[in-house]
Amino acid sequence: MSATDAPTGCSEGAVPSATEPVRAPRATVSTLHRDPRDLWPEHARKLYDHLVGIYGEDDVLPMLAASWIANRRSDNTRRAYARGFKVFEEFAREHGTHPMAVKFALADAFRMWLEQTWVRVKGGRPGEMTRAGKPYSDASRANALGEGPDRLPDG
Numbered sequence: 001m002s003a004t005d006a007p008t009g010c011s012e013g014a015v016p017s018a019t020e021p022v023r024a025p026r027a028t029v030s031t032l033h034r035d036p037r038d039l040w041p042e043h044a045r046k047l048y049d050h051l052v053g054i055y056g057e058d059d060v061l062p063m064l065a066a067s068w069i070a071n072r073r074s075d076n077t078r079r080a081y082a083r084g085f086k087v088f089e090e091f092a093r094e095h096g097t098h099p100m101a102v103k104f105a106l107a108d109a110f111r112m113w114l115e116q117t118w119v120r121v122k123g124g125r126p127g128e129m130t131r132a133g134k135p136y137s138d139a140s141r142a143n144a145l146g147e148g149p150d151r152l153p154d155g
Contacts, residue, residue, distance in 0.1 A: 043078040044070035047085065061100055084143060
């Protein structure tokens with residue numbers, strides 16, 4: 001073998017550092033292995049960790065949802081969508097349905113649930129909410145449903 005070890009790209013006897021990408025040992029093309037999650041923005045990583053805590057790493061949902069969040073352009077959009085997805089995920093879980101298996105009836109129930117205004121209960125347990133006040137605006141409901149204000153229905 002030459003002075004450079006083919007599988008790692010390092011000099012013979014040298015150990016690749018943790019920050020250097022490592023080539024696959026049997027790669028015919030120089031492909032580098034790096035976890036794409038290392039490049040995810042903060043809100044995508046937090047959502048991934050949250051969902052892995054509930055569904056485990058073997059479920060497709062954490063990777064799919066966090067990848068979707070990571071591909072939003074602005075940090076504010078990523079934060080709002082991650083928060084909205086957590087609300088939807090909790091709603092689906094409370095109704096005994098995996099978010100990837102939601103049918104129209106539950107999605108419509110979620111839409112109607114969003115028409116209620118929810119407020120935190122003072123002195124209640126963490127995250128405790130109750131219905132109160134006027135319904136959310138059309139734009140807020142559309143945002144939570146992933147439609148965005150530019151895709152609101154006409155009329």
